[in-house]
Amino acid sequence: MDTLSYKTISANKETVNKEWVVVDATDQVLGRLCTKVAKLLRGKYKPNFTPHVDCGDNVIIINADKVRLTGNKWNDRVYYTYTGYPGGQREHTPASIMAKPNGADKLLRRVVKGMLPKNRLGAKLLSNMYVYEGGDHKHEAQSPKAIDINLYK
Template sequence: MNTTYLSQSNKSKQSKWYLVDAQGYTLGRLSTEVAKILRGKNEPSFNPSYNIRGYVIIVNTEKIDVSGRKRLQKVYHRHSGKPGGLKKETFGELQKRLPNKIVENAVRKMLPKGRLGRQIFKSLKLYPGPNHPHDAQEPLTIQI
């Protein structure tokens, strides 16, 4: 009979909190590293079907950068559901209005689709400025 090894150490461990300052980082480079941490690929007990419970706090999302002319050419779409309800917004416009939405969108699309991906996405905390309310969790500052 074949047996499957299930790591019991994940259930008893405390959740790890990481702090990332987005100032000066490129959107794609930052979001790939954050998605890896959220999935738990930096842990030795990684299993693709489990939520490892790593939390990531990203501050200064309003100062994230993109390469080339993407600030003018990259377009974000949203639709109200009504006829003629398609709205288009460039990267620069959305960054002024909702800077968290840009990083949120990039990281969410790099996570698995389905129930596990939605559960993992809740572990991402975004703040446009340098302050965050998670000091009690003592997050580990990481450089990406």
């Protein structure tokens, strides 16, 4: 039996194959969309996934303002931030975040950030996500391929 053929190949920065993909967020549930986007950013759908390497794809999310939440979560779900000062705890609902400029970008980044590792790799992975509220984006030069996010598990 040839045991050399069973060696595990770990990806590194030079051997990783990063792609550009476009995800349409129209009528997608926020949490379900973001879990799949986080797995795309992390590279978990690839056979050469390596936990400590950025081997995921660059993800472009279009129509982010058309994302939906089930139930009454637009007003009932609460996100907390803390300014660092006494009495500085602030509450934000998804509806209040979406009402601000670049609200869809801030909401999707907040949700996806919670699903990524809490270290420097997670910050690097989050920078590979590009969110646009409309249907057009500025990354045509990278020739991204459009994928159907519903086909991923």
